[in-house]
Amino acid sequence: MYQCIRKNKYGERKMIAVIRIKGNVGLRKEIKETFERLRLKKKYSCIVSEKPGKEQLGMIEKVRNFVAYGDISEETYEKLVQARGKKSKTFFRLHPPRKGIESKKPFGIGKGVLGNNKTEINKLIERML
Numbered sequence: 001m002y003q004c005i006r007k008n009k010y011g012e013r014k015m016i017a018v019i020r021i022k023g024n025v026g027l028r029k030e031i032k033e034t035f036e037r038l039r040l041k042k043k044y045s046c047i048v049s050e051k052p053g054k055e056q057l058g059m060i061e062k063v064r065n066f067v068a069y070g071d072i073s074e075e076t077y078e079k080l081v082q083a084r085g086k087k088s089k090t091f092f093r094l095h096p097p098r099k100g101i102e103s104k105k106p107f108g109i110g111k112g113v114l115g116n117n118k119t120e121i122n123k124l125i126e127r128m129l
Helices: 029-037 054-062 074-084 121-128
Strands: 016-020 045-049 067-071 091-093 102-106 112-118
Touching (some): 016 121, 029 054, 067 121, 074 091, 112 121
Parallel strands (some): 067 112, 102 112
Antiparallel strands (some): 016 045, 016 067, 045 091
16 A cells, blocks of 8 residues: 555664655645645655654655655665754755756656655765755
8 A cells, every 4th residue: 555665674664764856836735734744844855754654654655746755774864864963853954956856757767756766765865965
């Protein structure tokens, strides 16, 4: 049901990073409300969820056409915390990615990044630091 559920070899859920790619213009009210509940209020904001619950995964699925998400590695998370935040913080503001993106295309088509990027989210985050 949820495409973004990934489990490691021990059966535990991995950390998931969600980056908002699209802005506020022209969005339906329910999508805007979901972004607010996920704390993704501005373009290029990012949250990292260590153990996402069923409700949070459902919200990510609802906004998958407006965000890039995937499994973040420990190394990338450490770089993100070092460059942009504090240890206990899970919300980050990022720069637009170097070398650009095509924000209207899903992942896998050209430079498209929308939807589930699986482990490729690590490369995207490093381009945005």
